[in-house]
Amino acid sequence: MKSGSKVMGTTLDWCDRLYIIVEPENRRIYSLWPTQPPSFRDILSEYTVNLFLQNLAKLLDLHEGHFVNMFDENALTYARLNYYPNCPKPDHVFGMKPHTDASVITIVFVDDNVSGLQLQKDGVWYNVPIVPNALLVNMGDVMEIMSNGFFKSPIHRVVTNAEKERLSLVMFYTLNPEKEIEPLPELVDEKRPRRYMKTTTNDYTAKLFETFARGTLAIDTVKI
Ligand SMILES: O=C(O)CCC(=O)C(=O)O
Numbered sequence: 001m002k003s004g005s006k007v008m009g010t011t012l013d014w015c016d017r018l019y020i021i022v023e024p025e026n027r028r029i030y031s032l033w034p035t036q037p038p039s040f041r042d043i044l045s046e047y048t049v050n051l052f053l054q055n056l057a058k059l060l061d062l063h064e065g066h067f068v069n070m071f072d073e074n075a076l077t078y079a080r081l082n083y084y085p086n087c088p089k090p091d092h093v094f095g096m097k098p099h100t101d102a103s104v105i106t107i108v109f110v111d112d113n114v115s116g117l118q119l120q121k122d123g124v125w126y127n128v129p130i131v132p133n134a135l136l137v138n139m140g141d142v143m144e145i146m147s148n149g150f151f152k153s154p155i156h157r158v159v160t161n162a163e164k165e166r167l168s169l170v171m172f173y174t175l176n177p178e179k180e181i182e183p184l185p186e187l188v189d190e191k192r193p194r195r196y197m198k199t200t201t202n203d204y205t206a207k208l209f210e211t212f213a214r215g216t217l218a219i220d221t222v223k224i
């Protein structure tokens with residue numbers, strides 16, 4: 001028998017493997033995680049989002065560290081746990097009104113059993129399907145501004161459900177609140193002029209709460 005034709009057997013691969021669950025965090029078994037180097041936990045926890053950010057930078061022909069490097073030691077990551085109780089009048093109220101996220105990027109751990117999240121595209125609402133154990137990655141307004149509109153921060157909402165309650169865990173990755181946000185100069189030229197005004201996360205977040213209460217969109221307040 002040629003050695004290459006052997007598909008089953010006892011031969012081990014020539015490598016070591018560490019195979020551990022990173023997300024969701026409550027599935028982490030820290031006793032299996034290496035204690036050296038001491039930074040391992042933190043680096044691995046950031047790994048998911050950094051990988052996305054690197055790929056987004058590459059899509060825009062930027063250096064892969066471009067977005068990752070914007071997150072300094074004062075950058076804030078918020079976790080939001082949403083609990084939507086079942087609602088006797090689902091036609092009258094949203095679980096969460098239509099909005100966009102003010103973040104750079106949002107990662108959503110969507111409920112594995114109950115749908116409810118919807119995205120708007122060209123004025124039409126689409127259900128986000130349930131994909132067990134999947135993470136949903138959403139562009140936020142800051143990414144839309146920095147990419148000069150190349151990436152769009154989608155309008156989304158959550159509808160209520162008469163029978164079932166629903167949960168989601170949302171991680172918002174945001175910059176240092178004082179840092180100025182504006183379209184990256186690399187993405188502005190004559191063909192694609194600057195589409196957004198300069199702002200900061202602080203100012204923008206204030207606008208977001210104001211506009212959310214009024215039912216309008218914060219991103220419209222910074223469009224040129
Ligand atoms: O509950 C969800 O699936 C999404 C919630 C959301 O959009 C948010 O918290 O900003």
Ligand SMILES: [Fe+2]
Nearest residue numbers: 099100101156
């Ligand atoms: Fe959201």
